[in-house]
Amino acid sequence: EENQGAKGYAWFMAVMPWLAMFAIGLATGIVSFGIFQAVKNLAATRFALTFWMLDHVSLGAAFAAYAAWAGVSVGIASLLVMGIEPVAGGSGIPEIKGYLNGTNVHKLMRLKTAVVKVLGVIFAVSGGLTCGKEGPLVHTGFALAGNIVHLPKMATACATRASRKYWQAFRSDVHKRDFVTAGAAAGVAAAFGAPVGGVLFALEEASSYWQLQLMWRSFFCALIATFTLIFFRSGSEGSWLDLSSPGLITFGEFKPNAYRLWELIPFLGLAVCNNALCRWRRDHIEKAATIRVLEAVAIAVLTAALSFWLPVALQSCKELPARLSVDDAEHYHRFLCKPGEYSAMANAMFNTQEDIIKGFFHIEDPYPIPVLLIVLALYFGLATITYGLAVPAGLFVPAIMCGCAYGRMAGEAMDSLFPSADIDSGVYALIGAATALGGITRMTISLTVILLETTNDIQMLLPLMVGVIVSKWVGDWFNISLYDLHVELKCIPFVENNPPAGLERLTARDIMVTPLVTLPHLVTVGAVYDVLVSTSHNGFPVVAHRASAPAPQQLLAPPSSPSSSDPRLVGIILRSHLLSLLRHRTFYHELDGPDGSPVLDLAQDASIPHVLDFAPSLSSTSDALATDLAGVALRPGDRDAFIDLRPFLNKAPFRVLLETPVPRVYRTFRSMGLRHLCVVDENNTPHGIITRKDIRTDFTVDLN
Amino acid sequence: EENQGAKGYAWFMAVMPWLAMFAIGLATGIVSFGIFQAVKNLAATRFALTFWMLDHVSLGAAFAAYAAWAGVSVGIASLLVMGIEPVAGGSGIPEIKGYLNGTNVHKLMRLKTAVVKVLGVIFAVSGGLTCGKEGPLVHTGFALAGNIVHLPKMATACATRASRKYWQAFRSDVHKRDFVTAGAAAGVAAAFGAPVGGVLFALEEASSYWQLQLMWRSFFCALIATFTLIFFRSGSEGSWLDLSSPGLITFGEFKPNAYRLWELIPFLGLAVCNNALCRWRRDHIEKAATIRVLEAVAIAVLTAALSFWLPVALQSCKELPARLSVDDAEHYHRFLCKPGEYSAMANAMFNTQEDIIKGFFHIEDPYPIPVLLIVLALYFGLATITYGLAVPAGLFVPAIMCGCAYGRMAGEAMDSLFPSADIDSGVYALIGAATALGGITRMTISLTVILLETTNDIQMLLPLMVGVIVSKWVGDWFNISLYDLHVELKCIPFVENNPPAGLERLTARDIMVTPLVTLPHLVTVGAVYDVLVSTSHNGFPVVAHRASAPAPQQLLAPPSSPSSSDPRLVGIILRSHLLSLLRHRTFYHELDGPDGSPVLDLAQDASIPHVLDFAPSLSSTSDALATDLAGVALRPGDRDAFIDLRPFLNKAPFRVLLETPVPRVYRTFRSMGLRHLCVVDENNTPHGIITRKDIRTDFTVDLN
Known part of the structure; x- marks a missing residue:
């Protein structure tokens, strides 16, 4: 069975x-x-x-x-x-x-x-x-x-x-x-x-x-x-079995054979330009968190005002091209122009996001360069102030719109330089979007594939790859990606694969935290309580002494003072587990054994916690419980009772030697997803601990 | 500076x-x-x-x-x-x-x-x-x-x-x-x-x-x-700047809207069928390595005979379809048929690989099912005997040809069942190829992307994904992938990410190798030489004793007998480094110090090896040198000289505790790319070592 x-x-x-x-x-x-x-x-x-x-x-x-x-x-x-x-x-x-x-x-x-x-x-x-x-x-x-x-x-x-x-x-x-x-x-x-x-x-x-x-x-x-x-x-849309409708954003179909080798050169230029822009943007993105709702409403009204009045003020009416199919006609907005005309400005602003992007890609009639400049400045500014508002907000679409604007600009410029080459400036808009996204996110292969799947056109693979790689190079020259910037802004201790430059030659000894707060494996309730109150650490190394059977008194040294008699690391215990032990009152009292020597016995009202209580819980309500001492009430006499930590230890925690090079510490941390790493000497005596926060020395804010 | x-x-x-x-x-x-x-x-x-x-x-x-x-x-x-x-x-x-x-x-x-x-x-x-x-x-x-x-x-x-x-x-x-x-x-x-x-x-x-x-x-x-x-x-092809020519294999363009939802069902069937076939094939693929050249020639002549005489014997001539474009006409082979006819058999056999595959995908005229059956049997058999011959040989194309044959068969069957549905059986051939490849290689996402990039048609994404995933499921039900099978056949100790079933609850203690061969950090030349001669191990744990300054005599215990006085692990040294030390005669001799106590001094003809001699060399000639004792000649008296291993140790080798669970051992091995892992107890005393071979218990052949 x-x-x-x-x-x-x-x-x-x-x-x-x-x-x-x-x-x-x-x-x-x-x-x-x-x-x-x-x-x-x-x-x-x-x-x-x-x-x-x-x-x-x-x-x-x-x-x-x-x-x-x-x-x-x-x-x-x-x-x-x-x-x-x-x-x-x-x-x-x-x-x-x-x-x-x-x-x-x-x-x-x-x-x-x-x-x-x-x-x-x-x-x-x-x-x-x-x-x-x-x-x-x-x-x-x-x-x-x-x-x-x-x-x-x-x-x-x-x-x-x-x-x-x-x-x-x-x-x-x-x-x-x-x-x-x-x-x-x-x-x-x-x-x-x-x-x-x-x-x-x-x-x-x-x-x-x-x-x-x-x-x-x-x-x-x-x-x-x-x-x-x-x-x-x-x-x-009426046909349940036709699977050809694509995702939430689609870019529509491009014409075949839309680029040639030499056109890749301006694509490179696009990538370089974009990153100069993105750099400035990133440096100015942080904001104080006050009156967030009003701020969001104000930005929304500002956005509405700009996208409404700019097309009104600068009507830029143009004649509709001849021979317009019904599909293509969708891309043109008349707004305030005469019948038979359309407003390029309204096309690029007073519109839903998807239609704006599709317009940049597929309208054959050239956009006037001044319109594109205004659009670029507008979206750049709006995107900069919008990301960071207290609303759920993605970055992809604004980045695509900015990228489209300058990509299209490059396309129009190429078209007027080489009028005989039959250039599709919509393709330039696509590459511009790729470079903008690449510059902001620094994704490479995933971005290329996403754009490829969205455009439905494998022919675009090579120019997309070139644009994305170049924009990544240029961007990395200036700073880190916007996501990483926000990881830092939010003070999330993120472990990179490689240590920051300058740390390569250090060892674990140089970056570990001392003095170390350790617990003996047989410890008084009072000592555990005091440690939990006085520190906010999440994990505590547990030590034993080399002597084979030490008397209880000897074990009850104050936890924070490293004993001189050569303790060795026997495991690590988490704060939440200590709290669970306190809550279940898993206390032992010292009794006189049959031969007069002291013996420990489980207190009568104690219960050994079920292993379930230690499993990480998926419900978020446990966050508070796991770290809160409030639910723990000690009775008189409890402080002198003992807790036996041995059954609850993680007996094989990751540990490194004092001499371990820092790059290996980083690699271990990241690939094993660690939260803490004990640093021991050759005698397995713990000397310090390394946590995520310690290996991100650039953070000054403490998360806890 | x-x-x-x-x-x-x-x-x-x-x-x-x-x-x-x-x-x-x-x-x-x-x-x-x-x-x-x-x-x-x-x-x-x-x-x-x-x-x-x-x-x-x-x-x-x-x-x-x-x-x-x-x-x-x-x-x-x-x-x-x-x-x-x-x-x-x-x-x-x-x-x-x-x-x-x-x-x-x-x-x-x-x-x-x-x-x-x-x-x-x-x-x-x-x-x-x-x-x-x-x-x-x-x-x-x-x-x-x-x-x-x-x-x-x-x-x-x-x-x-x-x-x-x-x-x-x-x-x-x-x-x-x-x-x-x-x-x-x-x-x-x-x-x-x-x-x-x-x-x-x-x-x-x-x-x-x-x-x-x-x-x-x-x-x-x-x-x-x-x-x-x-x-x-x-x-x-004459136009240096037209970048639209694709890779070495191309599948040509498919017609738009070539499948509908319900057609996915036979695609699933394809995947299931294929894997039953592949399973048999894999079980019979190993061969003895004798008379390899003649064997290869024989198979080549057999292949030629079958692909020549089968179309001759079963001419299966059919009339060329009306309204044939020049491009399409390329796909049809007349062979021995009358003008105005073509041989379906020759199309599928007597042809270059690329044309055979393109024929399956793009010839609209239905292939007769018997022809497809013969073709399938032929390619299946030939591919099975060919892979393993002493020639450079890839598996993708044979797999694609088999998959095409049964895919096309499914397509033709669907077409005759639902004649009004306008089914493109070439698409079925493509999905068949995907399932065949998926069944053989068990790749998922990379295979899908490769086929997608080769077909140049994003519409095929969903059916390709379904086919590839189902074929992987079915295949995994039967056995491992052909590549992994060959990894095993070649006795390459490959470390999976997860331990084999049944090992999850074991600890490092259960899988480590004992008795351990260790070296003290101050060791006689004779002991090093003997260890190198008597074992083929690649790395040796180096131990020191707890006593602070032990006398040399005490250190020179025979390396394989674990000392009773509590040795501790101080590092690991590679066989190649020991050989280098012997070759450079980095020997110390015992002299009388000023106060009469023994002192070690570098022998006069010795040289400290330069660090370059230890760097892994890219030239393959070093393979032999690194493991060969032949170049080492000991002189009389050398055996009693000392080597000080300390400057040459890897002082922070990866180590795990006896109690470390096996799954974590596997993860550490794989993600850190280790060759050996020392197993120590809580006192840092080494008890055993785990090497790649030990964690691949299914190998019986020793690579060294």
């Missing part, structure tokens, strides 16, 4: 992760579809209202409606974020990077966060803010994945003990990490209709730790998300 | 890897182009000769020429391999997997191996063997990359000491591993015109260790290789 149980367990562990991936993909796909439909309908209603006012009331009333909608919509988004769940603001990608690197960000994965993120991004994007829905979708997929294990857990709350053991295995950090990684991949897959790009995004941008198995599962998850989204989208 | 030197060094280390990547990509692209042109011209000449004989002499003479060409060509390939460099046989991918996992395969990376591989694959493929040029190209890129650092080294042989220090840093194993990984990626990129797929291949299939930086560099390298190949190919 034992054997059968093991077999059943193996089956369970082989099948369940795939089922979970299926569920994650399905949930992400459905939620993406909801976001897509809501944004589309809200934005359409907003424009319809504005145009109706324009035709039937007045210009001023039209603007008032347009701006009021923006203010109210963004106000709702901001209120949701600030009032309910501040961690739902922004794109969420820096936090996800931090989580997958090994640092838990509080509440990042709650269902509530996901709900606020989804509602917030709908209102922020449909309110016309210069922000995208892609980053928030990644966070949504991530949070859904983190919650997916609750479903079967609830269903089996009254299950047998055997099956509870199964579910418990699922609660491990390793599985959780796999789920949320796949969820992030599914989010990208749904956002761009790019399943392969999604997996690569999770690999390149988000994850510090990667396994082939995780890759396969993420791939499956991304596939399901893409399928689900496409299925519902084609269903909403 | 010191500071400036450090800055120059940093610059050097930042720029040189990219230059090296450029050179690797360039070299791989040029060599790929050479292979492509040579195979194309030789195969064309062969067919032209055969057809000329057919028209002007007789059927028999035509076959004689056709078969003789095959025999001679494959004979040359096999002679090259067996006579010059046996390691150049096969596809090379299992060996590359092994190398990147941490096991050096002798001569795998020599320039000579690359040359033999290139010439061999040209003759093998143009001789008509059922094998591809893709795997060998990957190995070629890998070997070129391993040799690329020789170029600047030779150029700067007479450089200053400062610059020699720079180059020396490049000789590290880390850089070498990065170079060859990128080389493998460039090989795939050139073979399939799939730069993104190449990087993913290196990531998913080949590499055990992966960093973002390596990904970016591989991406650049693959880009350069693709560019180079495309540049030369378009140049050879």
Whole structure:
């Protein structure tokens, strides 16, 4: 029967992760579809209202409606974020990077966060803010994945003990990490209709730790998300079985043979220019966190005003090109121009994001260079002030719009320099977008694949690759990526693969923290309590002395004073485990043994904590419990009782020698996803400890 | 000046890897182009000769020429391999997997191996063997990359000491591993015109260790290789600046909207069927290594006979379809049929590989099912006996041909079941090829991207993904991938990420090797010599005793008997370093000190080895030197002299506690690329050692 149980367990562990991936993909796909439909309908209603006012009331009333909608919509988004769940603001990608690197960000994965993120991004994007829905979708997929294990857990709350053991295995950090990684991949897959790009995004941008198995599962998850989204989208357009509708952003089809070798040269120029711009932008992005809601509303109204009045002021009417197909005609906006004309300015501003981008790519009629300059300045400025507002806001779309503007500019310039070459300046806009994204995110292969899957045109592969690589080089010359910048801004202790320059020749001895707070393996309750009160450390090395059977008195030295008699490291114990021991009163009292020598006996009201109490919990409510001393009440006499730490230790913690080179410390930290690393000498005597914070010396703010 | 030197060094280390990547990509692209042109011209000449004989002499003479060409060509390939460099046989991918996992395969990376591989694959493929040029190209890129650092080294042989220090840093194993990984990626990129797929291949299939930086560099390298190949190919076709010519294999364009949702169901069936086939095939693939050249020639003649006489015997002539464009007409072969007819059998057999595959994909006229059955059986059989011959031979193309045959069969069946649905059975052939490849290689995301880049059609993404994932599931149900099977056949100790089932609950204590052979840090020459003679171990833990200043006599305990007085691990020393110490006679003799106590003094004819002598050398000639005791001659009296190991130790070797769980041992091994791991107790006393071989318990053959 034992054997059968093991077999059943193996089956369970082989099948369940795939089922979970299926569920994650399905949930992400459905939620993406909801976001897509809501944004589309809200934005359409907003424009319809504005145009109706324009035709039937007045210009001023039209603007008032347009701006009021923006203010109210963004106000709702901001209120949701600030009032309910501040961690739902922004794109969420820096936090996800931090989580997958090994640092838990509080509440990042709650269902509530996901709900606020989804509602917030709908209102922020449909309110016309210069922000995208892609980053928030990644966070949504991530949070859904983190919650997916609750479903079967609830269903089996009254299950047998055997099956509870199964579910418990699922609660491990390793599985959780796999789920949320796949969820992030599914989010990208749904956002761009790019399943392969999604997996690569999770690999390149988000994850510090990667396994082939995780890759396969993420791939499956991304596939399901893409399928689900496409299925519902084609269903909403009437044909449930036509799978050719793509993701949330699509770039439409480009003409064949749209570039030649020598055209790659201006593509390089694009990449270089962009990064000079991005650098300035990044240096000015941090902001104080005051009156966030009003700020968001103000920016929304400002955005509305600029995108409304600029086309009015600079009408730049142009004649519609002859021979216009119905499809192409969609790209042209008349706005205030005469019939038979269109406003280039309105095309590039007074429009939904997707139509603006498609216009840059596909309108054959040249954009006037001044219009492009104004558009570039506008989006650049708006994107700079928008990212950082208290609304869920992605960076991809603003980056694409900026990149399109200067890419198109380069294309128009080439076209007027070489009029006979039949240049498609829309392709330049695409490359411009790639360089802008590359400069901001520093992704390479995943960005290329995402753009490739979005454009549906493999011919663009080589110019995209060149643009992306060059923009990465140029960007790295100036600074780190925007995501990494935000990881730093948020004080997430992120462990890079390589130590900062200058640390290569140091050893563990140089960067470890001393004096070390250790606990003996047999310790008084009072000592444990005092240590928990006086420090905020998360893990405590546990030591024993070399003498084979020391008397209890000898063991009860104050924990922070390293004993002179050569202690050795026997394990490490977490703060949460110590708290659990205190809470369960797992105390021993000293009794007189039969031969008069002291013997320890479990106190009568104590209970040995069940192993479940130590398992990392997926429910976020445990965050507080795990670190809070408040629930622990000591009774008189408790302080002198003993706790035997030995059954609860992690007996094989990672440890390094004093002489270990710092680069190896970094590699160990990152590839093993550690939180603390004991530093010992050749006698296994602990001398110090290295935590994530210590190896990020550039942080001055303490997270705890 | 010191500071400036450090800055120059940093610059050097930042720029040189990219230059090296450029050179690797360039070299791989040029060599790929050479292979492509040579195979194309030789195969064309062969067919032209055969057809000329057919028209002007007789059927028999035509076959004689056709078969003789095959025999001679494959004979040359096999002679090259067996006579010059046996390691150049096969596809090379299992060996590359092994190398990147941490096991050096002798001569795998020599320039000579690359040359033999290139010439061999040209003759093998143009001789008509059922094998591809893709795997060998990957190995070629890998070997070129391993040799690329020789170029600047030779150029700067007479450089200053400062610059020699720079180059020396490049000789590290880390850089070498990065170079060859990128080389493998460039090989795939050139073979399939799939730069993104190449990087993913290196990531998913080949590499055990992966960093973002390596990904970016591989991406650049693959880009350069693709560019180079495309540049030369378009140049050879007359237009140097038209970049639209793709890689070595191309699948041509598919019609738009070629599948619908419900068609995915037979795609699933394809995947399931294939794997039943592949399983049988894999179980019968090993062969004894005798009379290899004759065997290869025999198989080549057999292949020629079957592909010649089968179309003759079963002519299966069909009328050419009406309305045939010039492009399409290329796909139809008349062979022995009347004018206005074509032979379906000849289309599928008597043809170059690329044309056979394109025929399956693009000929609209249905293939008769019996023809497909015969073709499937033929290719399946030929591929099975061909892979394993002593010629450079890839697996991709045979797998694609088998997959095409049964895919096309499914397509034809669907077409006759649902005649009104306008099914493109060429798409089924493509999915069949994907499932065949997926079943054989178990790659997922990289295979999907490679096929996507090769077909140039993003619409195929979803069916490709489904086919690849299902074939992987089904395949994993039966056995491991063909590459992994060959890794095992070749007895390469490959470390998976997870331990085999059943080992999860063991600890390091259970799998370590005892008794341990240790060396004291101050040791007699005789003891070192004896240990080197009596064992074949590659690394030796070095111990010291706890007493602070032990007398020399006490230290000279025989190395294999663990001392009772509590030794502690102070480091590890490699066999090659011990040999180097013996060779340089770094011996100390015991002298009487000023106060009468014994003092050690360096022998007069000894020299302290320069650190360069310990650096891993890129030249393969050092393999023998590093492990050979022959060059060491001890003089009388030497045996009693001392060696002080302390300056030469690796003082911070990886170590684990006895209680460390086996899964963590595996993870540490793989992610740190270790060769040996010391197992110590809490007192840092070594108890055993774990090597790659120990954690691969399924191997019975000892590599050393």
